[in-house]
Amino acid sequence: MAMVSLPGLREMIDSISQERNLPKQAVQAALREALLKGYERYRRTISMEKIHFDEHFFDNFEIELDIAEEGFRVLSTKTIVELVSSGDHEISLKEVQEVADEAQLGDTVVLDVTPDQREFGRMAAIQTKQVLQQKLRDQQRKIVQEEFEDLESTVLQGRVLRFDRQSVILAVNSGFGQPEVEAELPKREQLPNDNYRANTTIKVYLKKVREGPSRGPQLLVSRADAGLVVYLFANEVPEIEDEVVRIVAVAREANPPSRHVGPRTKIAVDTLERDVDPVGACIGARGSRIQVVVNELRGEKIDVIRWSPDPATYIANALSPAKVDEVRLVNPEARQAHVLVPEDQLSLAIGKEGQNVRLAARLTGWKIDIKDSAKYDYDSSYDSSRVQSSYEEEEDMEEPVDELDELEETSTASSVQRTA
Secondary structure (H helix, E strand, O other): OOOOOOOOHHHHHHHHHHHOOOOOHHHHHHHHHHHHEEEEEEHHOOOOOOOOOOOOOOEEEEEEEEEOEEEEEEEEEEEEEEEOOOOOOEEEHHHHOOOOOOOOOOEEEEEEEEOOHHHHHHHHHHHHHHHHHHHHHHHHHHHHHHHHHHOOOEEEEEEEEEEEEHHHHEHHHHHHOOOOOOEEEOOHHOOOOOOOOOOOEEEEEEEEEOOOOOOOOOOOEOOOHHHHHHHHHHHOOOOHOOEEEEEEEEEEOOOOOOOOOOEEEEEEEEEEOOOOOHHHHOHHHHHHHHHHHHHHHHEEEEEEEOOOOOHHHHHHHHHEEEEEEEOOOEEOOOOOEEEOHHHHHHHHHHHHHHHHHHHHHHHHHOOEEEEHHHHOOHOOOOOOOHHHHHHHHHHHHOOOOOHHHHHHOOOOOOOOOOOO
16 A cells, blocks of 8 residues: 655654643544645645535545554545446446455445655645644644533632733643643733732632633633632531531622722521521631631632521621611512611711622622611601511512522622621
């Protein structure tokens, strides 16, 4: 059988495999695809006939690599017919029966159609080299896709490599012994208090594995996503890992709209165990557990509050550390509430530039209006007895929402620290 020689083929495959962290089988597959494209280019270049090369014309061709002999062959699978209409796809029964008497119409045979080495040509070789580079990139992206697709919405350890415009490029891996791959941490997903120095390690939340031929790193990671807060608490609080305490909702503002306001998170927790304090479990003795989370998030403020099936109690808790006199559910269907607080608690309830009430609203899913208790006009609001009876009818069936569902709804803005 004819063969096109490729001196140094074995060393080339080994070198590419090591350089690009690709299995040898993946490199060989990329090389076969590239050589087939080179053969296509060769055929199109030398064709003097009016052959219509459509997109499926070369589907019956394949490349056979000979690693031992360091070369390759082009093989074509042809169908046995009575009368040949396309010599690239068909072969006559008479011709086949000269070497195989048992051949029948409709059978297929594989033939060696390798061109002469000198005829293969410089243009075909250049095409092969260009396609090989692209196929190797495609193989790398495919492997990264398969390796990390099950790790989306989890936390990885990242090492700072370099800076690309406003993005930080990190090296991450999917597990022990696996090669590192690059991940992008965009500006909008960074924390304002982070200090990204080369070779420093940080925890990042794997937000998305990009598909397709997009340029740059395939992995999009975040330091600002609420999922990072959930992970840090679950990792630090055994009661959460053991499902004794559960995280019901998280509202995070990692990058506040104003630079005068620091990052802050509110996290609602609950338990079905009567003798367990879920808030205390998350804070730890003398704040030891929450301090670990705060340190990882570079001093971000975190409010840990107790979830309640009663919206009024939940809203009052969510406005912590402000003290609330009364919560009036003025329109339960539209989820609107008036919160009455003493005059000296107004600024604390609202928070700097409205951050506290904004996060409380995201955490609870209620529209919250803060009112001064002393100046509140009860006559202008709905009758409180009607509101209460309406709540009792509707809330009997209310159950705690699943933490992942609630997390998606309440983490529009993302961040975490405990206000003592």
